[in-house]
Amino acid sequence: MNNSIKTINPFNNKTIKEYEVHTFEQLSHFLENSKKTFDKWRETSIKERCRLLDSLAQILEDDKDQLAELITLEMGKPLAQSISEIEKCITLCDFYATNAEDFLADELIDTDANESFISYDPLGTILAVMPWNYPFWQVLRFAVPTLTAGNTAILKHASNVTGCALAIEKLFERAGYPQGCFTSIIASHDAIEKLIANDIIKAVSLTGSEKAGKSIAATAGKHLKKTVLELGGNNACIVLDDADLDKHMDTIVNARMQNAGQSCIAAKRFIVTETIYDEFLKRFKDKVALLKFGDPMDKQVTIGTLARADLGDILKKQIDGSIALGANVISGNKQDKAYFEPTILTDITKDMPVFKEETFGPVAPIMKVKNTEEAFRMAAETRFGLGTMVFTQSIEIAQHYINTIEDGAYFVNELVKSDARLPFGGTKASGYGRELSREGIHEFVNRKTVFINH
Template identity: 45%
Template structure:
């Protein structure tokens, strides 16, 4: 069986790759585990030197990696170059901070000595999607490798070139040859990999069904899992907002990666008093987007990654209109080659419509009018997803209160679009998954948080507690 790399802008087959056999997969995991046995004992200074070398390669080759992303999944090339550079910054960040994040944590100063140590788990299986083919991988790999783990990558089958390029980054940077491996396999092989005793944990970014399947098998095998799944981020435009700013920023948030982002702005909850002004400005901002060849630096919206994804999105749009939504812009499949879909704005979106109930993975925005702030919060939370969200208001205290106390999501930004940042934890709640990536929280997801007590022989207080309480445990 082969994987075909197909340009979604033209339909051209770029390359074909052979799928690995089950025996080759097992051999690769064993080789990765063997390299991990030595890697786990290398100090942070050595690891950081190689991670900074990876960062340098990502910067030096950002133009080529941007082109590769444009050709394999349609990302506008300027966004792809920025993605590679963000990966480089993340490598540098964890090279600079991993030792501090994972330093032993002393419980108190008195004897016996008691502390928590952070030790790597081993080989982590990463199951990654196509939409940010470099970033999704590096935001896991940089902290995981700096923590002393190894990794095997099962990437999406439509970006095999990106998957192999990422493996080459680590090898060229000087990491052990098998420490990070790309395995070109189909999704049916994932269960067998999770069952492999040398795989110690699993991380997945992707759809809800994929997350459930991986969580089910990982739970059966009692293996640690981090899941970053879909999202339908709600942005609240309150009555004191700068409407022009909100419309411009909302359009930017909706069209990131041609709308194919879990944390793209998707639902726009607008107070009635602002509705007409917001819709007018929002439609104009969406209309101004440049749709075209992803290799052109002028393009801001490229094709969707595959034709089937474009067709599924269009069915969601048509289904919403059939149930009463009004289309203010777009909503038609264009003629010609490529999996293109125009920036689209739907309004009067209500429960029961795909645009309200489902994740819209493409450049389609759902405008939901409401009467007041309380209703806006209820609508924002009336979703199975909880990845990100936003609030537009001139009253920063008001915005912060809503972000902290009211909106049920893993990230909430006030007067800005939601973006991941290596310094901040990233992840969701509800059907958007569990666990966190990035920051000091993310690097601790795949370590053994080990309790250590060091006492003198014969010290009756060696347990740090009374002997009677120790016996009850």
């Protein structure tokens, strides 16, 4: 087994740093330490936990530029987008600092008891397995509510963003969280199974692929441990005849191309009604042509590389498989190591890989349909269930179809995005459970019924 991992800058392929993988003895120590910390942390007042969130937000603000540079170096996202990611983390801290006390307060229930209520007690140490595409946001949207509820957390981050993982641990320590409250481990995937089996780990949160989700859920199920799974997506972007392209075209292109398309909630299938199709295609192509590729550390750059070269290989295979079935390349489809040129495909049918599968990169398959009814029918043709976006001036029509879409999110005239104030998660092959909002902070608590007669 390899005992070290390297982080590599995907833009220039240079090694950033090498890290030693933690030994089994070290992992055991981290677990014991996390349990010990939990016994004290659970007794810390919610007011104090919220005060620490304010401190965390301030450090994120102070160190925003350095943290954003670390994201960009490790996974290739344009610097401006990395800065936005850190800023979003600050809003997350602010939201829970303001609302956590209310979310975790005992909920009084009127019964025939003298007193009855629900209390929200922390579970213990929660394991998080997180991806590289939003290396700070994905972790903090799990950690902030989970720690604020009184749990401790252990993070197994994607190996290519190990620097980000260790930086997050330091952030919590500098903000004043007790040592062992949040721990980043450097471990292989094999170690995850042993961690889940350990009695100290009470539950698992995974953001990742469907394959990883099935594996984690199977292991956790064997040990009767709760999981929250946020898995892949195949979001439809429906563009109806009356869509206001002047107003929304930037949003529509951004829905696919931000973070070089490496987002579970990106628009991955464009379903456009025939009346507006030609105009839409022309405008989409023109906007995509304006995207500027280059060193992602340059603030003028608007599209970066993929996080690793092998991700481009997977994308190329999906595109070529679709071309073999009749897809037409309007632009793009060139790969240079980790860089993949933004690609537009037309003549899309529902049996093509770019329609059926999740594509994790800057490829936009655009399907022409006859009318609104067919557009929504095609949008529902998927195993995934993360989100759908609809662009139309008829809010009445958009509202009429809400119940026909089984996804966890339905956005009208906006791209699907996560927001601390709203629950986030999917259905079907996109997983289960919810992050963020009131629902998110309640995922890793014991909802305890208390019934008192005098």
